[in-house]
Amino acid sequence: MARKATATKARAKSNAPEFTKDQELHAFREMLLIRRFEEKAGQMYGMGLIGGFCHLYIGQEAVVTGITMASKKGEDAQITGYRDHGHMLVMDLDPDAVMAELTGRQGGLSKGKGGSMHMFSTEHRFYGGNGIVGAQVPLGTGLAFAAKYRGEDTVSLTYFGDGAANQGQVYESFNMAKLWSLPVVYIIENNKYAMGTSLERAAATTDLSQRGLSFGIPGEQVDGMDVRMVFEAAQRAIEHARSGKGPYILEMLTYRYRGHSMSDPAKYRSKDEVTTMRTERDPIEQVRKRIVELGYASEDELKEIEKDVRAIVTKAADFATRDPEPDASELWTDVLVEQ
Amino acid sequence: MPDILMPALSPTMEEGTLAKWLVKEGDKVGPGDVIAEIETDKATMEVEAVDEGTIGKLLVAEGTEGVKVNAPIAQLLVEGEEASSPAPAQEDAPKESEQPGPDAAIDAASQPTVSSKSDAAPAAPQFTPASDPDIPEGAEMVTISVREALRDAMAEEMRADKDVFVMGEEVAEYQGAYKVTQGLLQEFGPERVVDTPITEHGFAGLGIGAAFAGLKPIVEFMTWNFGMQAMDQIINSAAKQLYMSGGQVSAPMVFRGPNGAAARVGAQHSQDFSAWYSHVPGLIVIAPYTAADAKGLLKAAIRSKNPVVFLENEILYGSTGEVPEMDDFVLPIGKARIAREGRDVTIVSFSIGMRYATQATEKLVAAGVDVELIDLRTLRPMDVGTIVESVKKTGRLVTVEEGWPQGGIGAEIAAQMMEHAFDYLDAPVTRVTGKDVPMPYAANLEKMALPSVDEVIAAVNAVTYRS
Numbered sequence: 026m027a028r029k030a031t032a033t034k035a036r037a038k039s040n041a042p043e044f045t046k047d048q049e050l051h052a053f054r055e056m057l058l059i060r061r062f063e064e065k066a067g068q069m070y071g072m073g074l075i076g077g078f079c080h081l082y083i084g085q086e087a088v089v090t091g092i093t094m095a096s097k098k099g100e101d102a103q104i105t106g107y108r109d110h111g112h113m114l115v116m117d118l119d120p121d122a123v124m125a126e127l128t129g130r131q132g133g134l135s136k137g138k139g140g141s142m143h144m145f146s147t148e149h150r151f152y153g154g155n156g157i158v159g160a161q162v163p164l165g166t167g168l169a170f171a172a173k174y175r176g177e178d179t180v181s182l183t184y185f186g187d188g189a190a191n192q193g194q195v196y197e198s199f200n201m202a203k204l205w206s207l208p209v210v211y212i213i214e215n216n217k218y219a220m221g222t223s224l225e226r227a228a229a230t231t232d233l234s235q236r237g238l239s240f241g242i243p244g245e246q247v248d249g250m251d252v253r254m255v256f257e258a259a260q261r262a263i264e265h266a267r268s269g270k271g272p273y274i275l276e277m278l279t280y281r282y283r284g285h286s287m288s289d290p291a292k293y294r295s296k297d298e299v300t301t302m303r304t305e306r307d308p309i310e311q312v313r314k315r316i317v318e319l320g321y322a323s324e325d326e327l328k329e330i331e332k333d334v335r336a337i338v339t340k341a342a343d344f345a346t347r348d349p350e351p352d353a354s355e356l357w358t359d360v361l362v363e364q
Numbered sequence: 365m366p367d368i369l370m371p372a373l374s375p376t377m378e379e380g381t382l383a384k385w386l387v388k389e390g391d392k393v394g395p396g397d398v399i400a401e402i403e404t405d406k407a408t409m410e411v412e413a414v415d416e417g418t419i420g421k422l423l424v425a426e427g428t429e430g431v432k433v434n435a436p437i438a439q440l441l442v443e444g445e446e447a448s449s450p451a452p453a454q455e456d457a458p459k460e461s462e463q464p465g466p467d468a469a470i471d472a473a474s475q476p477t478v479s480s481k482s483d484a485a486p487a488a489p490q491f492t493p494a495s496d497p498d499i500p501e502g503a504e505m506v507t508i509s510v511r512e513a514l515r516d517a518m519a520e521e522m523r524a525d526k527d528v529f530v531m532g533e534e535v536a537e538y539q540g541a542y543k544v545t546q547g548l549l550q551e552f553g554p555e556r557v558v559d560t561p562i563t564e565h566g567f568a569g570l571g572i573g574a575a576f577a578g579l580k581p582i583v584e585f586m587t588w589n590f591g592m593q594a595m596d597q598i599i600n601s602a603a604k605q606l607y608m609s610g611g612q613v614s615a616p617m618v619f620r621g622p623n624g625a626a627a628r629v630g631a632q633h634s635q636d637f638s639a640w641y642s643h644v645p646g647l648i649v650i651a652p653y654t655a656a657d658a659k660g661l662l663k664a665a666i667r668s669k670n671p672v673v674f675l676e677n678e679i680l681y682g683s684t685g686e687v688p689e690m691d692d693f694v695l696p697i698g699k700a701r702i703a704r705e706g707r708d709v710t711i712v713s714f715s716i717g718m719r720y721a722t723q724a725t726e727k728l729v730a731a732g733v734d735v736e737l738i739d740l741r742t743l744r745p746m747d748v749g750t751i752v753e754s755v756k757k758t759g760r761l762v763t764v765e766e767g768w769p770q771g772g773i774g775a776e777i778a779a780q781m782m783e784h785a786f787d788y789l790d791a792p793v794t795r796v797t798g799k800d801v802p803m804p805y806a807a808n809l810e811k812m813a814l815p816s817v818d819e820v821i822a823a824v825n826a827v828t829y830r831s
Contacts, residue, residue: 071433144609153608160596160600163570174574360645361606361670
């Protein structure tokens with residue numbers, strides 16, 4: 026194992042690859058859909074239409090967008106933790122059904138029985154939506170095991186946060202993934218805070234891309250606020266896994282603007298920190314700026330995209346508000362597969 | 365002109381203080397702009413604008429306490445509202461629902477739950493187990509060990525379905541820590557008989573992920589004592605998956621290995637998990653006693669589309685029994701076996717508990733007590749109907765298990781009899797269980813901690829008022 030390969034560092038910002046016009050516009054639209062959807066979810070939570078826990082993806086949009094753009098959507102499996110709404114939208118799951126699951130209605134992706142943290146689509150190869158921090162990592166490794174067992178050339182894209190990176194089962198998974206050369210890309214969405222505990226207060230070593238070092242798993246840190254950087258690194262990582270070279274770790278340096286969940290007082294970080302990230306590093310504004318500067322679209326054309334996205338979100342919210350709650354008979358269904 | 369409403373910080377919040385306005389009337393705002401701060405006794409939260417527009421009237425003054433959730437706090441003038449906009453009516457309609465007024469929100473969110481009609485849970489579906497298959501006339505009975513029966517079951521199912529594979533510690537090269545997987549590596553190769561590192565939490569989760577993707581893993585725990593490391597994955601990821609996904613994603617797989625006390629291995633290696641797993645909806649839990657049941661039920665478990673916890677017993681691995689020589693001997697999950705019919709008293713047990721129960725039955729029958737002996741075989745779903753029918757006949761019931769008494773299988777059966785057979789009982793249901801202590805090491809203490817044949821006989825004597 027070449028030591029060099031395991032210690033690739035984040036590339037300088039100036040190395041950002043160029044996106045084509047189509048890529049820029051696609052990324053803009055995808056990220057904007059997540060942003061507007063999550064804002065709406067936050068609003069509906071505030072109105073009591075969404076209950077329990079609701080973890081918003083606002084600020085982290087570039088990560089799942091860039092990864093998915095570099096993957097074979099619908100063939101490569103994706104699995105993540107509880108901050109999962111963005112993943113589903115980018116993977117083309119129906120926004121109406123996602124929002125209706127948030128409101129616990131019969132038309133929700135899980136018939137209203139899963140909630141914000143538990144949505145799945147075998148058709149789109151999205152495996153959740155997992156509420157126990159770190160538990161998705163062995164599961165995602167198992168998806169890769171199944172791909173290898175069957176001789177399929179699909180990759181498992183397994184996301185987890187900086188908090189989960191301290192769970193023991195993550196390292197059990199790393200070990201098996203490398204031992205058996207499983208086609209899995211571990212994407213660590215490092216948004217700097219595990220609930221209210223900063224990475225520095227929780228981790229003995231904070232460069233999470235190097236957490237696979239003792240297993241010989243290559244890893245790199247990536248500017249997770251720049252969708253181009255995410256895309257470029259993801260292409261490299263996915264190709265590595267797909268070609269049979271085993272697992273790869275991408276640490277995405279990202280940031281969530283909102284609290285850990287809706288009921289987070291956010292006393293653990295300064296307002297300046299949040300404001301700085303929002304004004305200087307926002308993943309959507311970066312793309313918007315490039316689009317305008319490069320003349321890929323006019324402000325009016327961008328407004329049209331905004332309008333389209335808003336219409337999708339409005340329709341989803343409308344459906345999720347009007348759709349009835351599940352029938353009482355659903356209480357007893359789906360406990361076991363009827364033989 | 366949509367209203368901006370007082371948001372809730374959590375589903376339990378009913379009111380809060382509007383601490384501060386960060387905008388004034390006439391300010392232009394866009395999505396994500398912070399417009400106010402609200403406070404409760406627990407937290408402070410920023411209110412963000414969702415729509416683009418101009419702040420109209422501020423309806424609630426800064427510093428106002430006790431503002432109810434969903435009360436309008438400001439008006440928002442949406443762009444183009446006054447202009448003779450070409451916006452079609454279609455756009456207006458959803459806009460309205462985008463910010464439903466307080467009434468709409470209350471209607472949608474709370475009405476179904478305040479209606480008493482929808483509060484009552486519908487009755488649980490009844491479980492009806494299938495009967496054992498008929499053994500064809502002239503089928504040869506072969507005597508094999510439980511260990512061989514389990515191995516044969518796996519081998520037959522692996523031959524029949526290439527999605528079935530077995531993984532665990534020492535299952536391949538070592539031929540199984542207890543030799544249950546003997547010969548499988550040679551027949552099926554290392555791709556399907558997978559030695560894992562010592563990493564129960566990890567490989568249980570990995571197996572579940574593989575099952576999500578459609579494979580049918582058999583995950584062996586060297587013993588269920590080590591399987592406790594994997595309990596989160598078994599319960600949270602496997603058992604709950606089908607329900608949480610509204611029926612979309614299942615985990616068709618088997619977790620198996622020896623359960624309960626072995627001999628002189630101390631507290632951490634001598635634990636019975638029967639009651640623990642049988643508590644969990646979404647799991648099937650099987651604990652066979654005989655070689656035939658071990659084979660027929662393991663085959664059924666591997667074919668099940670559900671996650672199955674299959675509890676074996678190390679002491680029983682070497683015991684032998686007759687197994688019918690058939691192409692495909694599969695037993696129904698959820699069906700108890702009446703090991704002996706009788707009229708005086710019912711003894712119910714499972715797994716190694718059946719050994720105490722069987723020996724006690726022999727002695728009791730010799731003494732003139734007509735015992736009906738039931739082997740549960742499956743713990744979840746439990747064949748309560750068979751026990752009830754037996755108690756209707758005998759009026760007396762003794763349960764036998766190695767597990768602890770509180771919340772045990774016997775405790776569950778006793779509760780079931782209170783609900784379903786109360787009028788038929790002529791004596792209190794009596795439990796024979798492992799003692800309520802961690803397993804001691806010393807030979808004499810260990811023997812005392814486990815149930816005994818004498819305790820079963822004493823319990824039967826008590827419920828038949830013979831003592």
